Amino acid sequence: MQIAVISGSPKGEMSVTLQYVRFLGEAFPDHTFTVVHAGRDIRALEREEEAWERLLATVAESDSVLWATPVYVMLVPAQLKRFIEQVGERDASDAFAGKYAAVLTTSIRYFDHTAHAYLHGICDDLSMRYVGSCSAHMEDLQSEAFQEQFVLFFTDFLEAIAERRLIQRAYPPLAAPSAPSSPAAPPAAVDTRGKRVIILHDADPGSGLAAMVDGLAACYGGFARVADIRDAGMKGGCLGCCRCALDNTCVYDDGYRAFWEEYVVPADILVMAGAVRDRFLSAAWKQFFDRSFSNGHVPAFAGKQVAYLVDGPLGHLTTLREVLTGLAVAEGANLAGIVSSEPGGDTGAALHALAERSVRLSVWGYVAPPTFPAVAGHKIFRDEIWGGMRAIFKADDRYYRQHGLYDFPTRDYRKRIITRATSFAMAIPAVRRDVVKNMPAYMIRPLERAIASSRVLAERKAGR
Ligand SMILES: Cc1cc2nc3c(=O)[nH]c(=O)nc-3n(C[C@H](O)[C@H](O)[C@H](O)COP(=O)(O)O)c2cc1C
The missing domain is CATH 3.40.50.360 (Flavodoxin domain)
Known part of the structure; x- marks a missing residue:
């Protein structure tokens, strides 16, 4: 099988993601992997028709496409984004249409799912047959457990191609753009109150x-x-x-x-x-x-x-x-x-x-309490920086120390003592029975003091 690997990394052959592709090349020696550097070569691809045509020919001659890219700021790198725009602008989707496709990313798994969803939608728009994606942490290849799963991922991809598996479109085509509407009469300007x-x-x-x-x-x-x-x-x-x-x-x-x-x-x-x-x-x-x-x-x-x-x-x-x-x-x-x-x-x-x-x-000065992206992001970055990146990412390490962002739960000694004491107390049958019976009451009890002070706070905010 001929597999065109569309590499999104600007680092070319030094790409971490491409090392995962090299692993696949060794693991599946009966198949041919041809890498095109859409990310690294984007400038040349934009300017040189010959380079562009060569890349398209590689895709057109392949049986399938593997998008192999790092996650950059919750999506693919701008260079790969530009490549995808070029496919549309230069009317080159024929080279991709009907091909089976899979996505491989490396990252620290922060918003990897959005990068995958984006590429899935692009595959659908190009009439490709998107089989699935694999999100690898940039260090995963060192783990045998990952390697086994990775081989299975790619085996499934190859089988989908061989058996001409039916693939449903997941993302409907987009509606044509429409002009923004304007108000009948321009409303009065808002006073910016000194805000920049x-x-x-x-x-x-x-x-x-x-x-x-x-x-x-x-x-x-x-x-x-x-x-x-x-x-x-x-x-x-x-x-x-x-x-x-x-x-x-x-x-x-x-x-x-x-x-x-x-x-x-x-x-x-x-x-x-x-x-x-x-x-x-x-x-x-x-x-x-x-x-x-x-x-x-x-x-x-x-x-x-x-x-x-x-x-x-x-x-x-x-x-x-x-x-x-x-x-x-x-x-x-x-x-x-x-x-x-x-x-x-x-x-x-x-x-x-x-x-x-x-x-x-x-x-x-309102900032809404953080939701999942901010909470999860903080924990991922905190653990990654503390867990190894800080050797190189010195500026992050300094910032995290200065701003108390290394806030691991293990550092909350008061909570640890209470948790341990509660855990011991739960070994006593009578206590356990009481806690199980009155669980909802125990859950809301710590909040009662806050509720009692709510009126004072509201009055203070209202300046009364
Ligand atoms: C500009 C930039 C943005 C990044 N954004 C993300 C991100 O949003 N989520 C994530 O998990 N990793 C992110 N990373 C980490 C890379 O995805 C990771 O290092 C990847 O393995 C690099 O692959 P490559 O060597 O093939 O380019 C980012 C790295 C860079 C340089």
Whole structure:
């Protein structure tokens, strides 16, 4: 069997993910794996027709496709995203149509599922037959237990191809884009009350997204600063070199850092506006997100209000919504809202409501309690950094120490003593019977003091 491996890593042959592919090559010697470096070679692929045609020929001549990519900021690297955009723009989907496909990622398993869902949707859009995905932790290949499962994963893929297995489409085709609606009369501008509002976008003049950006800026009464992320002068996408690990300094000497310092850092209210390209925002936005990796694993939006404008069918793109939401909350922000240009919604009124709400919440200093992405993200990063990464990721280690983020439960000695004492007491039959019988009462008892003080707190907040 001929397998075209589409590698998404900008690191080319030095890619961790490709070592997993090499393992497959050794484990399945009867099959031919041909690697194309969509991530590493994206510049050449965009510019050189010959390189592009060569890659397409490799895909067209193969029996199946294995997407092999790292997870970058909850999705695939910007370079691979750009490759996928190119397939659409250059009308090259014929090379992919009908092929069986599988996805292999390496990562630390933080939002690996969204990267998989994205590629699954792309496979569906390209009329490929998506068999399944394997999410490997970047160190998994050293474990024999993983190796066994990995071989099974690939065996299933090969069998699906051999038996021409029926594969159902999981993600329906997307609706055609529609123009955002405007309010009948522009509503009165919102008083920004001294809050610094920044709107970042990648809108082309005259586009639906440009109309949304202008509409929102007008809602803030001209007090919002508006900037195009393409003016950051990024020389390229994150290279995955991790040289930033020591002191957060990126290997690129370009305008990204200055742009970040000028627009993102001072924002009280940060709005990010993009149009849907395939099943995510543009590769330019993805590159902007990837390059923020040089901030390290620290909450870069802590305390801010974050909002998004999405020009496109967001209601059909649950993965996009999940990533945007995850990005905001995992970075410590409050998600003030997402306005999309979907048909049936009054975009103009929604923009005004967003402007009002973002200012109000910013004045209050409201940040919603963390949900799963932020809680899980904290634990994953904490354990990974403590468990080994801190040898290299010095800046993260310093930050985690200074901000008490190494908050392992084992350090809560009071709780440990209470847990141990309760555990001993539970060995006494009478105590055990009582606890089992009155479990709901024991669960709410510690909350009673908080409820008793609620009125005082509400009165204090109301300034009474
Ligand atoms: C810019 C950047 C973003 C990353 N984002 C994520 C992420 O969102 N989730 C995750 O689990 N790992 C993330 N990682 C870790 C990589 O997925 C991991 O190191 C991967 O094994 C690298 O594979 P490669 O050597 O094939 O490029 C990120 C790494 C980089 C450099």
